[in-house]
Structure formats: C-alpha cells, structure tokens
Amino acid sequence: MNHSLEVATLRAWLEAGQPVTVLDVRLLAERQEWAIPGSVHADVYAQLKAKVPDALATTELPAGIPVVTVCAAGQMSQRAAAQLRARGLDAYSLAGGMKAWGLAWNTALVPTTLSGGTLLQVRRTGKGCLSYVAGAGDEALVIDASVELAVYQQLAAERGWRIRYVLDTHLHADHLSRSRALAVATGAELLLPPHPELAFAYTPVTADTVLVLGTLRLRVLATPGHTPESVTYMLNERVVFTGDTLFTDAVGRPDLKANTAEAAARAGQLYQSVRRLLQLPADTLVLPGHASQPVAFNQQPLHTTIGALRESLPLTQLPEAALVATVLDRIPPPPPNYLTISRLNLSGEMPEDSPLDLEAGANRCAVH
Ligand SMILES: [Fe+2]
Numbered sequence: 110m111n112h113s114l115e116v117a118t119l120r121a122w123l124e125a126g127q128p129v130t131v132l133d134v135r136l137l138a139e140r141q142e143w144a145i146p147g148s149v150h151a152d153v154y155a156q157l158k159a160k161v162p163d164a165l166a167t168t169e170l171p172a173g174i175p176v177v178t179v180c181a182a183g184q185m186s187q188r189a190a191a192q193l194r195a196r197g198l199d200a201y202s203l204a205g206g207m208k209a210w211g212l213a214w215n216t217a218l219v220p221t222t223l224s225g226g227t228l229l230q231v232r233r234t235g236k237g238c239l240s241y242v243a244g245a246g247d248e249a250l251v252i253d254a255s256v257e258l259a260v261y262q263q264l265a266a267e268r269g270w271r272i273r274y275v276l277d278t279h280l281h282a283d284h285l286s287r288s289r290a291l292a293v294a295t296g297a298e299l300l301l302p303p304h305p306e307l308a309f310a311y312t313p314v315t316a317d318t319v320l321v322l323g324t325l326r327l328r329v330l331a332t333p334g335h336t337p338e339s340v341t342y343m344l345n346e347r348v349v350f351t352g353d354t355l356f357t358d359a360v361g362r363p364d365l366k367a368n369t370a371e372a373a374a375r376a377g378q379l380y381q382s383v384r385r386l387l388q389l390p391a392d393t394l395v396l397p398g399h400a401s402q403p404v405a406f407n408q409q410p411l412h413t414t415i416g417a418l419r420e421s422l423p424l425t426q427l428p429e430a431a432l433v434a435t436v437l438d439r440i441p442p443p444p445p446n447y448l449t450i451s452r453l454n455l456s457g458e459m460p461e462d463s464p465l466d467l468e469a470g471a472n473r474c475a476v477h
Contacts, residue, residue, distance in 0.1 A: 112190055114177055114201035120213045123406040128174040134189045135180050145179060145210060146234060146405040157185045165192045175199045182206040211235040211465045214256045217410040221394055223345050224324035229264060230396065230411065231256060232404035236468060238284050239398055239411065241350060245323030250274035252342060252350050253398050254287040258294050274320055276300045278352025278398055279339040282364050282451045283444040285464045289457045302338035309457035314340060332386065334379025335361040341386065349389065352398040354382055357413040360424055362440050376433040383425055391416030445469065
C-alpha cells in the first residue's frame with residue numbers, strides 16, 4: 110500500500126509546529142543543494158535503489174511521532190517509508206519529493222511601524238523566493254508573487270483585505286512570476302518596471318509612481334544592475350523591498366553570464382544602485398527578494414537594516430572598479446532554465462505542464 114503525504118499537508122504540519130520527523134534519503138550532494146528545514150538525513154540512497162530490504166534498520170528515529178521520507182521525486186522515499194512502516198513506525202512518503210516541495214511556503218510577520226498597516230513576508234522555502242503582502246484598512250498590495258495565487262488570496266481574505274495592487278521588482282529569471290495571474294484573478298492593478306519585451310498590458314512604474322493604501326505609501330527607487338529595469342520599492346520611508354539588488358548578507362548579481370561586456374556594465378550600475386541604497390537612513394528595514402538557504406518554519410522574518418549592511422558587507426566598501434571585478438569573478442552560473450523562465454515571464458504565459466519542471470533547483474541570485 111502506498112502511504113504518501115501531500116506537500117500541502119507536510120507544509121501545514123511544519124507551519125503549525127506539529128511534531129514530525131522529515132527524513133531525507135537523497136544523496137548527500139543533492140541534500141546540500143536544497144533541503145527541507147529541520148529535516149534529518151539517512152545516507153541510504155544506494156541501498157534503497159538496490160532494494161536492500163533493511164536499508165533503514167539502524168536509522169534512529171524518535172518514537173511516537175510520524176516520519177515523512179523525502180527523495181528527489183517521491184520514488185525511493187516510498188521504499189523508505191515502507192521499510193519504516195515494517196518497523197512499526199507511522200511513516201509516509203512525501204508525494205512528488207523535493208520537486209513538489211518547490212512550491213512549499215511559510216509566512217512571517219515583519220515587525221515594523223506602519224501606522225496601523227501590516228506587512229507579511231511569504232517565503233517560498235522550497236526555492237528561496239521571498240514575496241510580500243502589505244495591507245492597511247481593507248486593501249493590500251503584493252510584491253514579487255512567487256507561490257500559488259490561492260496563498261495570497263487566502264492571506265488577504267483572512268485579514269479582510271482586497272488585493273488592489275500587484276507589483277514585481279524586476280523581470281525574474283529564476284522563477285515564474287505569479288504577479289500577472291494574481292492581478293487577473295483578483296482584479297488588482299498590475300504594476301511592473303517597464304521592459305520593452307513585455308507582451309501584455311500593465312502599468313509601468315516610474316520614479317514618480319506613488320501608491321497609497323490607507324496609511325501605506327509606496328514609492329519607487331530606480332536600482333538598475335541585477336537587470337536594467339530593476340527597481341526597489343520603499344514603503345512609508347521605513348522599509349525597502351530590494352528585489353535582487355541587495356540581500357540580507359550579499360549584493361545581487363547581474364542576471365547574465367559573467368563573461369560578457371554587458372555583465373560588466375550592469376555590475377557597474379549595480380554598484381551605483383547599492384551605494385545609493387546604503388545612503389538611506391540606517392534604521393531602514395531591508396527586505397530582499399531571495400534567501401540563499403531554505404527558510405525555516407520559525408515565523409522569523411528575514412530582514413536586515415541599511416545600517417547593519419553598511420557594517421557587514423565588505424564588498425560595498427570597495428571602489429567601483431574593484432567591486433565590478435569581484436562581482437564578475439564570483440558570479441555564480443545563471444539559474445537553470447533562466448532564458449526560458451525570462452521568456453515566459455515576458456510573454457505572461459504559464460507553461461502548460463507543471464511550472465516545477467522549469468523552476469527546479471536552488472536560486473543563485475547573490476554574490477557572496
Ligand atoms: Fe532576479
């Protein structure tokens with residue numbers, strides 16, 4: 110019998126703090142790329158593949174709480190769960206494995222004074238994408254939507270908000286933007302930094318764009334570099350949504366292969382953008398578009414301040430030429446399928462089959 114557990118169920122258990130042991134049975138190298146927060150590892154992939162019947166006989170697991178086994182796509186984890194059930198454990202296999210986990214998410218409340226407004230960080234822990242919902246009164250805006258539309262609709266409905274604006278910080282290359290679909294589904298206005306190849310209707314944001322929702326006021330700072338059109342959104346002069354320009358522990362990267370003249374030009378723009386951001390008041394809260402690690406189910410928002418970044422980012426102390434050289438030298442390979450994903454984000458279409466096939470893999474947005 111197939112004892113499998115859906116990603117949505119495991120996600121809900123972890124968000125609720127329900128006791129569960131998540132047992133990762135992949136090869137260590139795969140686990141090091143991306144994993145489920147709090148999971149433990151059993152190095153038994155080869156034995157499971159070879160159908161060794163007692164591959165997990167010596168794996169120690171806490172008694173009395175369910176075990177969810179995980180592999181890449183949900184095949185070997187079924188064998189693992191079956192073996193654990195034979196041992197008398199309440200074991201399940203995560204349906205679809207880490208590929209399906211790519212859409213898993215959790216949330217954190219961002220503690221900040223927004224004159225009665227509320228700010229939520231939605232963390233796509235399966236991939237490292239961060240999006241935001243800010244609401245006041247009965248309206249909300251969403252920035253960089255990256256998980257299923259129903260998540261944002263539910264978060265807004267729970268707080269009595271109607272989603273009025275949906276925005277992206279830039280043309281994403283590592284995940285399919287859900288912003289256009291969210292705007293269509295909710296009747297919200299879609300605002301994007303202008304890009305000449307966008308093939309659908311949207312409201313272009315400019316340096317003069319100001320959105321007002323009750324006590325919330327969002328304005329736009331041009332921060333080119335990661336991509337030419339990248340912007341940072343500033344909320345109530347207290348919070349900046351920096352997209353892939355500035356992270357909590359790193360600067361962004363030009364969204365290109367390293368060995369091009371255009372990448373060097375964009376690295377120079379990035380330097381100027383980061384310098385401008387670092388001149389904001391020291392207590393400005395920085396909320397980036399990505400995390401470089403799976404985000405824990407701990408309700409702790411990932412954020413930093415401009416003041417902390419001034420201290421902690423040695424890269425930003427370099428003169429421009431040295432920073433450009435360092436960024437180009439350390440630039441990681443572009444995310445898998447980045448050209449296809451960018452093209453889909455320009456066309457506004459979602460792929461016919463699961464977006465997870467395209468989006469698999471860790472994000473590689475930062476330069477450390
Ligand atoms: Fe990006």
